[in-house]
Amino acid sequence: MDEAFASRCAACHDSGQGRLRTARNRWSQGEVAAIVADVLTQFARECGDAALARVVGGIADRLRAPVRVAVSGRPGVGRGTLAAALPGARFRITDRAADVGVLVTAETVKPEDRAVVDAWRDAGVPVLVVLNKADVAGADDRQVRRCAQVAAAPVLPAVALLADVTLDDALPPRIPSPVDQAVTRIVQ
Template identity: 50%
Template sequence: MAQIAARLSAPLSVEVHGRRGVGVGTVAAALDAAGVETAACGDVAVVVIAEVLKPEDEALLAELERAGRPVVVVLNKADLAGSGPGGPVATAHRRARRLQELAGVPVVPMIALLAVPAVAALPAPLVSALQLLVAEPADLTSADAFVTGSHRLSVSVRTDLLERLDRFGIAHATLALSRGADVEALPALWRRLSGLDGVQAAIEAAAAPVRYRRLRRALAELRAVGGSAVGRFLAADGTVIAVMAAAVEVVQAAGLAVDPGTGRQAHLCRARQWRRYRDGPVNALHRSCGNDIVRGSLRLAAAGEHR
C-alpha cells in the first residue's frame, strides 16, 4: 500500500528540449528554481523555441506526438517579439496563438531570463545598482551602449545586470522603482513579465493524462491487493468522485467543456452527454475518462436524491 501511494504521489517532472540558442538552459533553470523537477526523461516534454517553428522543431514535435508524450511549447525571448500593439509581450502572446494552430499543442510565451530572479533573489549589489539607475539613468538603447557608455556603475556591474535581466528587465525594474515601488516588489514584477506562471499552468494541464493514468494504475493495483477495507474504499463516493475529477482535468486539457452544474438534473444531463461521448469515435484514454465522468455524475445525482 505504501509503494502504491508513493508512486501515485511522486512529483511530476519535465524534460526540456530545443535548438541551440533559444534558451533551453535558461528555461530549465527557471523551472528548477520554481520547484518544477526537470529530468532526462520527464512526464511532460517542454520544447523551447524562439520567434518561429523551424523544421527541426516540427520534426521533434512529430516525434513526441508519435510517442504519445504530453508536450508544451515555450516561445522564449518574448521581450524580443517586436513592437506591435501593446508592446513585445502582447505581440508574443498573439504570435503564440498563431503558432499553437500550427503546432497543435499549447504554445506559451516566456522571458525565461526574468523568471530566474523572480524566484531566486537578485544579489544585493545589483539591487543597489538598479536603484542608482533610477537616479542616474544609463543608455539602454542597446546592450553595447549600456555597457560601454559613461556611467558611475562599473562595466562589470552593468554586464552582470544585462546577463541577469537584459535591457527589458532593467528598464521595467527602474521604471517601477521610479514610480515608487519597493525593492521587495521587483520579484513579483519580473515573475509577471516572465510568463512563468503561464508556463507552469500549461505544464500542469498537459500533465493531466499522466496524473489520470497514475490514478487508474493505482486503483488497479489496489483491486489486486483485495480485502474488504480496500473494496469499501474503491466503492466509496469520495473515490469515485476523485477519479471523475481527474478525468475532467484530462478532457478539459484537450479543450472540451464539462458542465460544472451541481443540481441533480445537471448531474444526470452530464452523465447522458458523456455516455454519448464515451460511446463515440474517441481514443481509449478519452473513452475511459468519459466512463469515469458518467459514473461520478450518476453517483452525485444519487447522493442528491437521497438528501
C-alpha cells in the same frame, strides 16, 4: 485515520465547485496530491488485498513524485535558462520517461521543432511550447496562435529569466498513471 491527516482534512471543505479550501486559502495542487497520496497509502495498508495494495501504493508513490520534465530547444533559444527556472522540488529535468515535454523556441516554430513535438506526442507525452524571448520578438496574440497552429500544441510566450513566474501554472496537470490509462481504455 491518523491524527495528522484528520486535522488536515478537518480544516477544509469543498466549495461545491471542486475546489478544496481552507480558512486561510485554497489548497495548492501539490497539497491536494499529498492528501490523496496519504489516503491511498493508508488504504493500501488496511485493504487486506496484496495485489490491490501494490496498485494503490504505486499510484500514491506516483502522486508524491516530482513531475518529470523534458526540456528541448535549438541552440540559443534559452532552453538552459528556462530549464534552470523550474523549481527543483516539484519538477525533475529528464531526457527520458518524461511526464511532459517543454519545447523552447524563439520567434517561430520551425520544422525541427515540430519534429520534437511529434516525437513526444507519438510517445504519449503532453507538450507545451514556450515561445521565449517574447520581449525581444514582440510576441503578440497572432504570433502565439500561429505558433500553436504549426506546433499543434499550446504555446506560452515567455521571457526565460521570468519563466518561473508563469511556467508552473502553464504546465499540464500530472498525467494519469498506467493504471488510470488502462481503466480509461476499459471504460471507453
